[in-house]
Amino acid sequence: MNEQLQQFLSGRIWLREHTPFPREVIDAHIDSGHIHLKPGITTSTEPNLFWQSKKNVCNRCHNTNQSYFHSFNCARCNQICTYCRHCIRMGRVSSCSELLLWDKQHARGANAHVFAWNGKLTPLQQKASEELLSSVERNESHLIHAVCGAGKTELLFPAIFASLQAGKRVCVAAPRTDVILELFPRFQKVFPNTTIHALYGGAPDQHGFAELVLATTHQLYRFERAFDVVFVDEADAFPYYADETLQQAVTKAANPDAAIHYVTATPTKSLKTTNQSVLTRRYHGHNLPVPRFDSLWGYTRKLKKGKIPPKLEAWINKKVEMKTPFLIFLPTIEMLENFPSDLPRVHAEHPYRKELVMQLREKKIPGLLTTTILERGITIENVHVAVVGAEQPIFTSSALIQISGRVGRSVQYPEGDIVFFHHGISREMDKAQDAIEGWNRA
Ligand SMILES: [Zn+2]
Numbered sequence: 001m002n003e004q005l006q007q008f009l010s011g012r013i014w015l016r017e018h019t020p021f022p023r024e025v026i027d028a029h030i031d032s033g034h035i036h037l038k039p040g041i042t043t044s045t046e047p048n049l050f051w052q053s054k055k056n057v058c059n060r061c062h063n064t065n066q067s068y069f070h071s072f073n074c075a076r077c078n079q080i081c082t083y084c085r086h087c088i089r090m091g092r093v094s095s096c097s098e099l100l101l102w103d104k105q106h107a108r109g110a111n112a113h114v115f116a117w118n119g120k121l122t123p124l125q126q127k128a129s130e131e132l133l134s135s136v137e138r139n140e141s142h143l144i145h146a147v148c149g150a151g152k153t154e155l156l157f158p159a160i161f162a163s164l165q166a167g168k169r170v171c172v173a174a175p176r177t178d179v180i181l182e183l184f185p186r187f188q189k190v191f192p193n194t195t196i197h198a199l200y201g202g203a204p205d206q207h208g209f210a211e212l213v214l215a216t217t218h219q220l221y222r223f224e225r226a227f228d229v230v231f232v233d234e235a236d237a238f239p240y241y242a243d244e245t246l247q248q249a250v251t252k253a254a255n256p257d258a259a260i261h262y263v264t265a266t267p268t269k270s271l272k273t274t275n276q277s278v279l280t281r282r283y284h285g286h287n288l289p290v291p292r293f294d295s296l297w298g299y300t301r302k303l304k305k306g307k308i309p310p311k312l313e314a315w316i317n318k319k320v321e322m323k324t325p326f327l328i329f330l331p332t333i334e335m336l337e338n339f340p341s342d343l344p345r346v347h348a349e350h351p352y353r354k355e356l357v358m359q360l361r362e363k364k365i366p367g368l369l370t371t372t373i374l375e376r377g378i379t380i381e382n383v384h385v386a387v388v389g390a391e392q393p394i395f396t397s398s399a400l401i402q403i404s405g406r407v408g409r410s411v412q413y414p415e416g417d418i419v420f421f422h423h424g425i426s427r428e429m430d431k432a433q434d435a436i437e438g439w440n441r442a
């Protein structure tokens with residue numbers, strides 16, 4: 001048996017043509033029963049009263065929504081072939097594709113894990129951390145409901161370490177690449193002897209058997225029965241909560257009997273877990289900055305004419321003068337692109353997003369214009385925040401809570417300005433403000 005192949009395929013469901021091993025090696029392992037083959041797409045014909053309807057299932061992403069399936073003249077099989085558009089970004093899966101699954105003797109980690117964290121948990125964090133650990137040991141699902149800046153990542157550490165030491169394979173999944181990029185170096189420091197892979201679209205190749213996998217929820221389409229313990233961070237974030245197949249991807253990536261744990265500041269009602277811990281305080285003990293509302297009547301029209309509304313301009317000038325780093329959230333890419341200013345801007349398709357956030361942190365640029373892409377997962381010391389058009393539907397109460405959560409995160413600067421500029425106050429704005437005030441009172 002080829003050990004590298006075993007390490008590569010254990011827990012994965014992988015397109016044959018993407019597997020970096022010679023054909024003969026793969027064939028030999030199919031013959032010996034180590035690798036199980038699955039067709040890319042299974043098509044069944046359902047007899048109907050009047051006609052026969054075809055039903056496709058993608059065996060990688062488990063998509064069954066027929067509008068995502070397309071047929072084409074396939075050069076490989078010389079037939080009419082069907083492919084799945086739902087997971088096309090990870091390479092095309094079609095009827096004649098072969099998916100490889102490792103069937104026997106899964107790889108095991110061989111590392112002696114080390115827990116190199118010497119930070120201290122606050123009493124609130126400590127309590128939640130112990131509750132989570134106890135749920136993980138009993139294999140019962142657990143929800144950590146923590147305000148932004150409560151320090152939720154570090155309270156996962158003991159549960160992750162205990163799982164690794166028990167020989168379990170652990171996954172920390174988050175809907176957004178930015179979150180994975182922020183978590184990866186932290187986890188590498190805390191678990192220096194553990195093989196950790198960080199998987200996201202465009203991630204570099206990583207070798208060996210990872211006992212700990214950090215992955216965007218999208219990447220979990222390529223796993224099957226891989227993990228004994230799964231933590232979903234930011235479980236309320238788009239696109240996870242809106243996309244049922246992503247939720248299935250998490251379930252499919254976990255072993256059938258593995259409990260799935262969630263961490264979020266803004267849980268959706270559909271999240272159901274056996275146990276729960278609530279953290280209403282930030283790790284530094286200070287109140288959460290409460291967003292203030294300020295009218296910015298007719299801002300759309302003014303911006304279209306190439307003018308920054310005076311109130312907003314004054315806000316920007318003041319931050320530049322005081323050398324306070326700032327973020328301005330805009331509701332649409334169009335408004336972001338056309339904003340009449342030299343300020344750098346970022347959105348989801350922006351290749352330099354990471355670098356620009358770094359430059360803001362290092363005070364090389366005064367501020368950033370952004371879409372909701374930066375609503376979570378980033379920490380910038382002493383950042384002040386303005387939301388322009390806070391009444392627009394993209395700014396749900398959870399988005400507004402997350403955005404407000406960027407402010408006042410560090411001990412040195414526990415306060416900061418968070419302003420919702422609006423053309424009329426929305427219910428979602430009220431809901432966000434009420435929730436934050438409620439936590440401060442709790
Ligand atoms: Zn698919």
Ligand SMILES: [Zn+2]
Nearest residue numbers: 074077081096
């Ligand atoms: Zn084909």
